[in-house]
Amino acid sequence: MITFRFLWTSLGAAVLVVLMPQWFWLWLSLLLGLGLVDMLSCASPRRVRVVRDEPPPVRAGQSIRVTTQLENRGGRRLTGWAKDGWQPTAGAADPLQKIHIEAGRSTLMQVQLTPTRHGELSSQHITIRSLGPLGLAGRQVVHRVPQTLQVLPEFASRKHLPSKLRRLRELDGATAVQIRGAGTEFDSLRDYVRGDDVRSIDWRATARRQDAAGQHLVVRTWRPERDRRVILCLDASRTSAARIGDEPRLDAALETSLLLGALAAHAGDRVDFLAFAREVLATASSSERGRFLNVLSTAASRVQPALVEADFSQLPGEIAAITTHKSLVVILTAVDSPSLHEGLLPVLPALTEKHRVVVAAVRNPELVARAAARQTVSQVYAAAAAERAMIEGEAVAAELGAMGVEVVQAEPEALPGALADTYIRLKATGKL
Amino acid sequence: MTVTAASAGSVVRSAASRWQFWVFLLVGVLIVGLLTQLLETSDTETYGTQNTDLDGYAALANVLADHGVEIRRTYSAEVTRDLLAEQSDAGVVVMVRGFQPEERFVDELRAEWENGRQVLWLSSETTLLSQLLGPAVQSGQAIPTGAAGTPQELEAGSECAHPAAEAAESVQSPGRSLQVDTGCFPMEDGESFVLAETESGMAFTAPEAFTNQRITDAGNAALALGLLGGSPAHDDVSSSLIWYTPSGADTVGADQWDSPLDHLPGWFWQLFWWLLLCAGVATFAAGRRYGPVVSEPMPVSVPAGESAEGRGRMYQRANAVAETAQVLRSAHLLRLSRLLRLGRGADPQAIAEAAARAAGADLQQVTALLQQPEIQSNDDLVSYAQALAGLEEEVTAAVRMRRSHE
Numbered sequence: 123m124i125t126f127r128f129l130w131t132s133l134g135a136a137v138l139v140v141l142m143p144q145w146f147w148l149w150l151s152l153l154l155g156l157g158l159v160d161m162l163s164c165a166s167p168r169r170v171r172v173v174r175d176e177p178p179p180v181r182a183g184q185s186i187r188v189t190t191q192l193e194n195r196g197g198r199r200l201t202g203w204a205k206d207g208w209q210p211t212a213g214a215a216d217p218l219q220k221i222h223i224e225a226g227r228s229t230l231m232q233v234q235l236t237p238t239r240h241g242e243l244s245s246q247h248i249t250i251r252s253l254g255p256l257g258l259a260g261r262q263v264v265h266r267v268p269q270t271l272q273v274l275p276e277f278a279s280r281k282h283l284p285s286k287l288r289r290l291r292e293l294d295g296a297t298a299v300q301i302r303g304a305g306t307e308f309d310s311l312r313d314y315v316r317g318d319d320v321r322s323i324d325w326r327a328t329a330r331r332q333d334a335a336g337q338h339l340v341v342r343t344w345r346p347e348r349d350r351r352v353i354l355c356l357d358a359s360r361t362s363a364a365r366i367g368d369e370p371r372l373d374a375a376l377e378t379s380l381l382l383g384a385l386a387a388h389a390g391d392r393v394d395f396l397a398f399a400r401e402v403l404a405t406a407s408s409s410e411r412g413r414f415l416n417v418l419s420t421a422a423s424r425v426q427p428a429l430v431e432a433d434f435s436q437l438p439g440e441i442a443a444i445t446t447h448k449s450l451v452v453i454l455t456a457v458d459s460p461s462l463h464e465g466l467l468p469v470l471p472a473l474t475e476k477h478r479v480v481v482a483a484v485r486n487p488e489l490v491a492r493a494a495a496r497q498t499v500s501q502v503y504a505a506a507a508a509e510r511a512m513i514e515g516e517a518v519a520a521e522l523g524a525m526g527v528e529v530v531q532a533e534p535e536a537l538p539g540a541l542a543d544t545y546i547r548l549k550a551t552g553k554l
Numbered sequence: 555m556t557v558t559a560a561s562a563g564s565v566v567r568s569a570a571s572r573w574q575f576w577v578f579l580l581v582g583v584l585i586v587g588l589l590t591q592l593l594e595t596s597d598t599e600t601y602g603t604q605n606t607d608l609d610g611y612a613a614l615a616n617v618l619a620d621h622g623v624e625i626r627r628t629y630s631a632e633v634t635r636d637l638l639a640e641q642s643d644a645g646v647v648v649m650v651r652g653f654q655p656e657e658r659f660v661d662e663l664r665a666e667w668e669n670g671r672q673v674l675w676l677s678s679e680t681t682l683l684s685q686l687l688g689p690a691v692q693s694g695q696a697i698p699t700g701a702a703g704t705p706q707e708l709e710a711g712s713e714c715a716h717p718a719a720e721a722a723e724s725v726q727s728p729g730r731s732l733q734v735d736t737g738c739f740p741m742e743d744g745e746s747f748v749l750a751e752t753e754s755g756m757a758f759t760a761p762e763a764f765t766n767q768r769i770t771d772a773g774n775a776a777l778a779l780g781l782l783g784g785s786p787a788h789d790d791v792s793s794s795l796i797w798y799t800p801s802g803a804d805t806v807g808a809d810q811w812d813s814p815l816d817h818l819p820g821w822f823w824q825l826f827w828w829l830l831l832c833a834g835v836a837t838f839a840a841g842r843r844y845g846p847v848v849s850e851p852m853p854v855s856v857p858a859g860e861s862a863e864g865r866g867r868m869y870q871r872a873n874a875v876a877e878t879a880q881v882l883r884s885a886h887l888l889r890l891s892r893l894l895r896l897g898r899g900a901d902p903q904a905i906a907e908a909a910a911r912a913a914g915a916d917l918q919q920v921t922a923l924l925q926q927p928e929i930q931s932n933d934d935l936v937s938y939a940q941a942l943a944g945l946e947e948e949v950t951a952a953v954r955m956r957r958s959h960e
Contacts, residue, residue: 123842129835132828139828143821146828168559205844209851218844239853249845250559264845265558364858371858426853488859493885496939499932504866505939506878509885511862516888520898 123251128157128258160254165200165225167250167263174248179272179420185236188269190248192221193228202260204231205249211239212271221250237273240376240423244270274419275373279381279538286381286542290389293550314339350554351449352386352545353441353477354379356397358425359432361456366486366534374484374534375454376422380415381538382452382545387414389549394444395421399428402440434465438472449477450554452541457483457522457531458515467521474526478553481522482530482541485515601649601676601761603627603797608767614778623783624794629801631659637796638666644794645672645783649761650679650686655800660686664754673755674781680730680759687732687752694731694746697760705729707772708748714738716756718780719749722773729760749777756781879929879938886942887924893946893953912956913948920945 131153138149171193180186194200200223208214213236223229237243246268253260311327318341327340356362356379362372379395386393387408395406395418406421408414432455441451451473455466466481473479492508495501519529528548532540548554560568599605603615603625615625626644628634638646646663648655667673677683680693699705707726710719719738729748731739737747750757758781763774783793869878891900894908902924910920923945929935 124835124839126839129832129839132832132835136825136828136832139824140821143824146824149828150831168562170559172558203844207845207848209848211850241853246848247845251844262842262844263559266560267558360856363854363856365855366858370853370855427855429854486858489862492859492862494943496936496943499936500866500870502882502932502936502939503870503878504863506869506881506885507862507864507866508859510865510881513881513885513888 123262124157124259125253125257127256131156131258156256157259160256161259161261162254163198164202164252164254164260165194165198166196167200167202167252167261169194169196170200170223170250170263170265171195171228172248172265172267174267174269177269177271179274179416179423180235180237181274181419182237182240182276183278185234186271187232187234188271190231190233190269191228192223192231192248192250194223194225197225199224200250200252201255201257202250202252204251206231206233206245207247207249208233208235208245209243212237212243212245235271237271240273240275240373241426242270242424243273244268272420272423274423275376275380277377277380277419279377280384282381282539282542283384286385286539286546287388289546290385290549293546310343311340312343314341350391350549351445351447352382352391352393353444353449353451354383354393354395355437355441355451355453356395356422356425357399357432357453357455358397358403358427359399360427360429361432361461363427363429364456366484366488369534370427371456371484371534372425372427374537375482376425378454378482378538378541379452380418380422381542383408383418384415385542385545391554393418396440396444397422397425398432398436398440400430400433401436403428407444431461432465434469437469441473441477450480450545450548451477452480452482454482457481457518457529458486458511460514462518467525470522470525470527478528478548479526480528480530480541480544480548482537484534484537485531487533600651601765606766609765611764611766613766613769614764614775614782617775617779618782618795621779622793625797626794627797627799629799631656631798631800634796634798635659635662638662638671641794641796643671644796645674646755646796646798647674647676647782648755649797649799650675650677650682651799652679653800653802654682654686655798657686660754667753667755672783675752675755675757676761676764677757678729678759678761680732683732683757683759687754687757690734691750691752691757692733692746694733694759695741695743696730697728697741697748699728708739708741710738710773711740711747713740714749716749716751716780718777721780722777724772725760725763725774725777726772727760727763727768727774729762731759732757749781873932875929875932875935879927879935882939882942883924883927886946889946890924890949893949909945909949912952913945914952915945915948 135149135153139146142149171191173191173193175189175191177186177188190206192204200221202221204219204221206214206217206219208217215234215236217233219231219233221229221231231248235243247264247266249262249264251260251262311324314323322341322343324340324342327342328338331338331340356372356375358372362370362375364371366374383393383395383406391408393408393414395404396402397404404421404424406414406418408417410417437453441449453466455462470479489508489512493505493512496505515531519531522529528544530537530541530544598607600609601611603611606612618625626637628637634646637644646666648663663673675683675687684691684693697705697708705726705728707724709724710722713736714720715736716738725739725748731741731746731748732750732752733746734750734752737750739748740746741748748758748760750759762768763771764778769775769778782795887902887905890909891897891905894905894912896905896908903921906921906924907917909915909924910917913920923938923941927938929938
């Protein structure tokens with residue numbers, strides 16, 4: 123290969139051609155000779171050993187520096203360029219770097235990555251271009267040493283986590299919870315303060331508490347039950363590939379499962395995650411070793427939308443394999459799709475019989491905007507189509523509600539928060 | 555050390571296999587080109603002496619060569635002049651096809667003819683010939699053709715004094731004639747001749763007669779050999795024939811501007827080739843990639859609004875005015891009943907009343923809007939849709955106002 127310096131040199135040599143045109147062949151052979159000598163005298167890029175480390179997982183949108191060690195095993199000093207072949211969505215800032223490696227020494231090449239997409243991103247090769255001492259020509263070789271980076275979903279809804287956790291803590295040991303019965307656990311006894319439900323006064327404890335100071339009414343407090351089970355079922359079928367705004371439905375669903383998973387794990391519940399299309403694509407459980415959020419993120423990063431119809435019929439079986447106890451089953455899917463009638467609805471009775479089922483879905487804000495635009499004839503027809511889609515979605519939601527299923531629908535950014543609120547409400551009312 | 559880069563040999567091998575198809579294609583094209591070049595006859599010129607097609611003179615030229623006549627073809631007056639000076643006894647054939655010979659050269663030929671040299675003008679361009687050969691020569695009529703396109707056979711005629719024409723007796727070919735005093739092969743009017751004697755030489759105005767297609771018709775062959783010196787009488791003498799076809803070669807260079815290329819400095823072409831080389835260098839320097847192209851396995855993604863958009867287009871194509879109005883109406887009824895807290899499945903009349911009360915609008919109008927509307931055209935539909943949206947907006951504003959007061 124030849125460099126631009128070779129081009130500038132040959133353009134400069136055009137002056138010699140003008141001054142002494144009769145020596146054309148001499149100038150030509152001189153130029154070619156220089157190039158050939160330079161190419162032969164460069165350090166061999168083939169005799170470079172490439173060692174790549176395994177970078178830790180990183181969230182989408184965050185930056186990381188990945189390192190590659192280049193060792194010059196040849197006898198000459200290697201000067202030139204190295205290019206790391208990261209795929210475009212890895213967002214490599216400086217994949218092409220100048221390198222100088224003395225003979226027998228090694229150097230570290232660091233590439234800054236800012237991945238924009240979750241999943242397994244990779245660089246399959248690194249290209250070493252070695253230049254001769256004159257920099258006119260050189261040799262180039264591709265070393266096929268792969269390096270992969272596990273990119274976890276962005277988890278932008280992380281910002282909701284502190285506020286939701288605080289609300290959970292408020293529930294925990296909160297003032298006398300009015301609703302008694304199944305689903306609440308006895309926490310402690312404390313003095314009655316004005317505003318507490320009189321029905322929660324524990325008369326026996328009050329009788330024991332009598333002293334000289336006078337009357338003390340004692341109330342029982344309750345706290346939300348712990349060690350409940352939450353099963354997150356993520357539909358990664360063709361409906362999840364639909365793009366709403368800038369991102370596919372799946373991304374919003376992943377964000378939602380991450381927030382709810384993190385929240386429930388903090389609340390002391392056991393969380394299982396299940397992504398499926400025709401078959402189960404990824405699973406994670408809070409009973410696994412390690413921080414659950416990392417486990418869940420790693421599992422979620424492997425999920426990509428598949429262009430197949432979801433097979434809901436396996437869902438009761440998969441859930442039964444996870445637990446036989448009553449659980450909160452959260453199904454993240456699309457409610458506006460007619461396929462729900464054939465897919466999810468027939469299997470719902472089997473689920474609602476045993477578990478509490480919540481269906482969470484992303485609402486398309488585009489439909490609302492389209493239904494409101496009514497300036498031209500085409501817009502009116504499009505508005506009617508959008509209204510129709512919304513009516514159908516509402517009908518499906520009503521049908522689900524009639525079967526005892528809680529339906530949470532929100533726009534992509536609002537869905538994680540909305541589902542977390544639903545979870546907290548269910549927990550507070552002891553319906554888990 | 556584990557080898558992570560492909561060896562030089564395998565790189566060359568894989569490049570060779572990658573370019574294999576193109577290399578074979580190039581070689582194939584070269585071979586085919588070479589073969590067609592070799593097989594192709596060199597002469598495709600009409601009346602060309604090497605042309606073996608129907609309109610060529612190759613047959614005649616071969617017979618003449620067998621009789622020892624050497625044909626020297628020229629295309630410029632300059633070369634012809636040299637040949638004339640060189641060979642004082644050679645005959646001259648001037649084949650006029652479009653291009654006119656120089657006038658000076660015609661005069662020279664006249665002098666040669668007067669000095670006893672054989673000069674034969676071959677052309678069917680009789681108008682051109684009459685200009686060239688002097689005022690005594692006029693363009694005559696064309697040789698008539700029969701019903702099937704067969705040209706009439708012409709007899710040599712009684713006035714004919716040319717031995718070749720006498721020997722040939724008749725010719726048969728399409729062509730034209732010249733009006734002159736004497737000649738052979740007269741036309742029906744008796745004034746024009748196909749083989750005319752002029753003051754600049756003999757003029758034969760049916761050159762088609764000597765082509766490979768026509769040479770065997772009637773007395774064409776005998777006439778050709780007689781005119782061009784292949785007659786048995788000359789058999790023992792090896793003679794030569796100057797075959798001059800006027801072309802643009804005479805005019806080129808004579809009265810033209812100098813070529814700008816002649817005034818370039820001496821180093822121009824060297825610099826030109828050098829810069830061409832630099833362009834090649836630039837191509838290679840800029841075109842070399844840093845390793846293979848990296849592809850991105852993109853996940854599938856479909857715009858979610860697409861199905862609704864498609865349904866809208868389908869409504870419009872089917873002109874489904876009534877159905878569209880119905881969909882809009884039910885959507886607004888649903889939303890209004892929710893807004894006014896009338897519950898699911900409320901009666902449209904009840905919704906209309908509540909809405910009219912909330913917005914302070916005319917009950918009649920609101921009822922008309924929310925009952926089955928009469929929508930006939932697209933214009934109706936647009937105004938209906940806008941009226942519905944307006945009603946909902948009013949009701950929303952009123953409800954919001956009332957609730958903020960509560």
